[in-house]
Amino acid sequence: MSIKAKQKKPFSLRFRLVVLAVLLLTISLGLVGLALDSAFHKSSEAGLQARMESFVYLVLAATEVSDDGILVSAEEPGDPLLNQPGSGIYASLIGERDRWTSASSLGINLPEPVQIQTGKTDFTTASDETGNYYTFRYGVSWELPQGQMLPVTVTIFVDPQELQPEFHAFRSGLWQSLALVGLILVLAQVILLALGLRPLRRISEDISGIESGRLERLEGSFPQELEPLKRNVNHLLDTEQANQSRYRNALDSLAHSIKTPLSVIRSSLPSDGTPKTVAMENAVADMQHLIATRLQRAATSARSSNATAVDVKTQLERLVASLKRVYSQDLINIDVMIEPELAFYGEQRDFLELAGNLLDNACKYGEGQVRISAQKLDSKDSRAGIRLQVDDNGPGIAGDEREELLQRGVRGDERVEGHGLGLAIVLEIVSAYHGEITIDQSELGGARLNVSLKTR
Amino acid sequence: MRILVVEDDSGLQTSLAEILREAGYAVDVSGDGIEGLFFGQEYPLDLAIIDLGLPGLPGLDVIRKLREQERQFPILILTARADWQDKVEGLEAGADDYLTKPFHPEELKARVGALLRRSAGHAQPLIELGPLKIDLVSQRVFKGEDEIELTTYEYKVFEYLLMHPDKVVTKSVLSEHIYEEDADRDSNVIEVFVGRLRRKIDPGGVMNPIETLRGRGYRLKNPPRET
Numbered sequence: 001m002s003i004k005a006k007q008k009k010p011f012s013l014r015f016r017l018v019v020l021a022v023l024l025l026t027i028s029l030g031l032v033g034l035a036l037d038s039a040f041h042k043s044s045e046a047g048l049q050a051r052m053e054s055f056v057y058l059v060l061a062a063t064e065v066s067d068d069g070i071l072v073s074a075e076e077p078g079d080p081l082l083n084q085p086g087s088g089i090y091a092s093l094i095g096e097r098d099r100w101t102s103a104s105s106l107g108i109n110l111p112e113p114v115q116i117q118t119g120k121t122d123f124t125t126a127s128d129e130t131g132n133y134y135t136f137r138y139g140v141s142w143e144l145p146q147g148q149m150l151p152v153t154v155t156i157f158v159d160p161q162e163l164q165p166e167f168h169a170f171r172s173g174l175w176q177s178l179a180l181v182g183l184i185l186v187l188a189q190v191i192l193l194a195l196g197l198r199p200l201r202r203i204s205e206d207i208s209g210i211e212s213g214r215l216e217r218l219e220g221s222f223p224q225e226l227e228p229l230k231r232n233v234n235h236l237l238d239t240e241q242a243n244q245s246r247y248r249n250a251l252d253s254l255a256h257s258i259k260t261p262l263s264v265i266r267s268s269l270p271s272d273g274t275p276k277t278v279a280m281e282n283a284v285a286d287m288q289h290l291i292a293t294r295l296q297r298a299a300t301s302a303r304s305s306n307a308t309a310v311d312v313k314t315q316l317e318r319l320v321a322s323l324k325r326v327y328s329q330d331l332i333n334i335d336v337m338i339e340p341e342l343a344f345y346g347e348q349r350d351f352l353e354l355a356g357n358l359l360d361n362a363c364k365y366g367e368g369q370v371r372i373s374a375q376k377l378d379s380k381d382s383r384a385g386i387r388l389q390v391d392d393n394g395p396g397i398a399g400d401e402r403e404e405l406l407q408r409g410v411r412g413d414e415r416v417e418g419h420g421l422g423l424a425i426v427l428e429i430v431s432a433y434h435g436e437i438t439i440d441q442s443e444l445g446g447a448r449l450n451v452s453l454k455t456r
Numbered sequence: 457m458r459i460l461v462v463e464d465d466s467g468l469q470t471s472l473a474e475i476l477r478e479a480g481y482a483v484d485v486s487g488d489g490i491e492g493l494f495f496g497q498e499y500p501l502d503l504a505i506i507d508l509g510l511p512g513l514p515g516l517d518v519i520r521k522l523r524e525q526e527r528q529f530p531i532l533i534l535t536a537r538a539d540w541q542d543k544v545e546g547l548e549a550g551a552d553d554y555l556t557k558p559f560h561p562e563e564l565k566a567r568v569g570a571l572l573r574r575s576a577g578h579a580q581p582l583i584e585l586g587p588l589k590i591d592l593v594s595q596r597v598f599k600g601e602d603e604i605e606l607t608t609y610e611y612k613v614f615e616y617l618l619m620h621p622d623k624v625v626t627k628s629v630l631s632e633h634i635y636e637e638d639a640d641r642d643s644n645v646i647e648v649f650v651g652r653l654r655r656k657i658d659p660g661g662v663m664n665p666i667e668t669l670r671g672r673g674y675r676l677k678n679p680p681r682e683t
Contacts, residue, residue: 252537256509259536260465262558267471271561288558292538319540322547326554329574349541356540 013200014193021189029178040170044163045134049123052136052156055079059091059102059154065142069150071095077102088159090133095142095152105157113155115139126160133157199223207233212345212383216308247298255295262287292421296353296428309343310351312374312386319356327363334359337373345383345455346433354429357422358390358449366392366446377452385433385454394446402439426451457572457615458482458633460504462492462518463534464511468557472505475561476568480595480608480615482636489513496522500632501529502619503572505555508535508546516549523550530571534559569593576619578680583618585680586663590618597657609634610653613646617666617676626673650674 011019055077062077071093081087082102090105092113101110116122116139124135135157142150199222209215217237218230266284269277313336320334344351355372362370370392377385397405405423426449430437433453442448459481463469466487473483484499486492489510496504496518504522508515519531533546533554543554552574555567573581573592581593589598595611597604606614612634617625627643635641654666667675 253509256536259557260468264465264467264471266558267468267475267561267564284558318544318548322544325547325552328552329570349539352540352544356543 014197017193018186018190022186025182025185029182033174033178036174037171040174041167044166045125048134048158048163049136052123052134052158053121053138055082055089055091055156056136056138056154058082059093059156060140063093063100063152065095065144065150065152067145069096069142069144069148071098071100071152088162090157092155092157093152094155096150110157111135113137113153115151115153118149118151133159199226203229210237214309251295251298255291258291259288289421289424293424293428296425297432309345310348312342312344312351313338313340315344315348315351316355316372316374319352319359323359323363330363330368332363332366332368332370334363335371337371339375342374342376342386343382344386344453346453350429350432354426354451354453355388355390357426358388358451361422361449362390362392362394362446366394366444369393369444371442371444377454381456384456385435385452388451388453389448390451391442391444391448392446393442393444396441396446397439405439406437429453457502457612457619458484458500458636459568460492460495460499460501461485462487462489462495462504462510462515463507464488464509465507472564475564479565479568480612481568482612482634482639484637487511489515489518493518493521495637496527497525499637500629501527502575502633503530503532503568505532505534505568506551508533508537508542516546519546519549519551528575530575532567532571566593572619576621578619583680585618585665585676586678588657588665590614590680592618599657604656606653606656609649610656613649614653614657617674618680621676621679624669624673624675629673 058077058079059082064072066072076083077091079089081089082091082104084104085106086108087104090108090110091102092105092110093100094113094115099113111133114137116137118139118141120137120139122135122137126132126134135155137156138154140152140154142152144150202220203218203222203226206215206218206220210217217234222230262284265280269280269284271277316336316338320336323334324332359370359372362372370390372388372390374386374388376382377387406427427437430451430453433455435451435453437452438450440448440450457480459476461469461472461476461483463472463485464487469485469487473485476483484495484501486495489512491512492504492506492510493513495501506515506518510518513521515533515535519533522531530552531550533543533551534557535542535546535554536557538556546554552571553567555564569581569592578592581591583590583592587599588604590596591598592615595615597606597611597614613630616630616633627646630646631641631643650666650668654661654664658665665677667677669675
């Protein structure tokens with residue numbers, strides 16, 4: 001297993017943002033829920049306290065004290081809850097010598113009531129200490145006929161069960177609505193992300209457009225945050241292009257400057273045909289051949305990956321017009337059979353070089369009738385590449401010579417200019433595009449060269 | 457026939473001029489684009505050989521400017537850049553042919569001869585004028601089986617008239633096209649050349665192929681045919 005495969009792929013931006021948003025929402029909505037829950041608790045308890053206070057007054061209103069300080073319940077307290085056993089609300093009175101409990105506490109084991117000072121009130125929430133009851137105590141003094149004061153403590157007990165249904169209803173309502181809010185917020189987040197990340201998707205589509213040659217640079221306007229990225233990508237593209245043309249120009253001027261002295265050598269050679277002159281001639285021809293093929297190889301391998309579409313028909317028409325000009329006295333007829341809008345997704349220079357050499361050879365070795373046709377390599381994928389056929393009506397190339405001719409071209413040791421040099425350049429281009437080349441018999445009578453170029 | 461060579465490499469310029477002069481052409485040379493363009497505009501040229509990589513003004517621009525100014529003489533591009541892209545651009549700019557460096561002197565002469573014939577409307581290098589046969593490649597003139605010996609200047613005059621049939625050619629035009637710019641010209645010499653040429657190609661004065669139009673110049677009667 002490679003190291004690369006072990007490396008974990010970073011999570012997508014969308015995944016990160018959604019997960020973070022869900023986490024954040026859960027925590028914040030949870031805290032909101034807790035705060036609301038406790039506020040509700042407090043306000044319910046405050047309500048309960050007020051209600052218990054009113055029970056105190058009900059109990060007091062129903063209470064009489066005899067002259068000797070005995071608590072007498074004159075009548076039933078005004079609320080049926082105090083008279084219904086197990087109703088959850090219980091009352092007790094403690095005097096100096098006796099005590100009273102409401103009828104509702106029948107069979108209930110209430111905690112021992114405690115006296116408090118006259119005039120004091122005391123509210124405690126349900127806890128183990130208070131026997132798990134809400135307790136409200138109120139200290140009063142009864143004036144006896146003898147002028148004595150009888151301290152009496154009224155205690156109301158409320159079973160917490162009384163409040164449970166209320167809490168339950170509130171809580172389930174609360175959490176349901178919080179969950180709904182959370183869900184809506186997450187959905188909104190997903191939509192926002194889709195909208196917010198759209199420019200990123202567009203920029204990545206544009207970059208793949210550059211890769212496939214549909215675009216040359218990042219045009220279009222992008223959000224402010226992406227402008228630096230766009231600038232940098234364009235800058236990179238420019239630099240690449242500049243580098244490429246610099247290398248090409250350097251190669252070109254090198255070739256230019258070598259070829260001129262070569263021309264001087266060649267034109268200064270006497271045409272006496274002595275072995276010395278012939279050897280010099282051959283050396284110059286070899287150098288010329290090396291420069292031409294190596295230069296082509298360098299220019300082809302410096303080919304950028306982001307080639308734009310070359311319109312095959314337009315470029316072939318340029319070539320045909322040029323060739324007709326050069327071969328004007330030979331009355332050459334060149335048929336171009338190209339489907340319209342056939343495009344070559346490679347370097348225009350390479351295409352011109354390939355088709356130019358093939359056509360030039362056909363004009364040179366044919367008898368005035370040349371035909372070039374081209375198709376897509378894959379009818380479904382216009383970027384896969386193209387296939388070219390060049391036919392002439394010349395003497396053609398015999399079957400056993402075909403392979404040898406291609407081999408010689410590959411070796412690049414052919415001295416004769418013409419098929420040799422032109423074909424060597426064609427072979428360089430075909431191999432740079434991982435294509436194929438074959439030689440056949442043409443229906444026009446001469447040679448047919450089939451070439452395929454792959455641009456994927 | 458007068459040829460302009462615009463080539464910045466002095467070594468190559470010298471050997472080009474040598475090859476062409478040996479072949480019987482009058483040759484003017486220039487080493488940069490601006491001067492080359494000026495010569496092309498001012499001199500009565502029959503052909504120009506222009507290198508593409510020139511100082512001053514690029515060769516392509518020289519060709520474009522000459523064509524814009526309706527200078528119609530054939531132009532042969534001399535280039536080290538053998539790419540078809542460059543060839544096509546050169547031909548689209550108005551050149552008629554190209555020759556890639558390093559070239560064979562023989563190929564240069566063949567291309568120059570072919571361009572000159574083509575511009576005169578002759579596709580073939582062999583033409584006939586009455587009983588005369590003229591081989592424009594070997595620059596020899598035959599009457600039947602016999603070769604007529606002409607001097608270089610006699611041939612130059614004859615060739616120019618052959619390339620401009622049915623046109624009146626003045627003595628000064630003839631001297632401009634057979635001599636280079638800085639040569640010492642004398643239009644009386646032209647009369648001498650034409651007189652000797654007439655005696656050699658038509659000793660009996662029967663055919664009289666070259667008419668004299670008094671005060672105007674010479675004209676080739678009966679346009680030559682290609683064989």
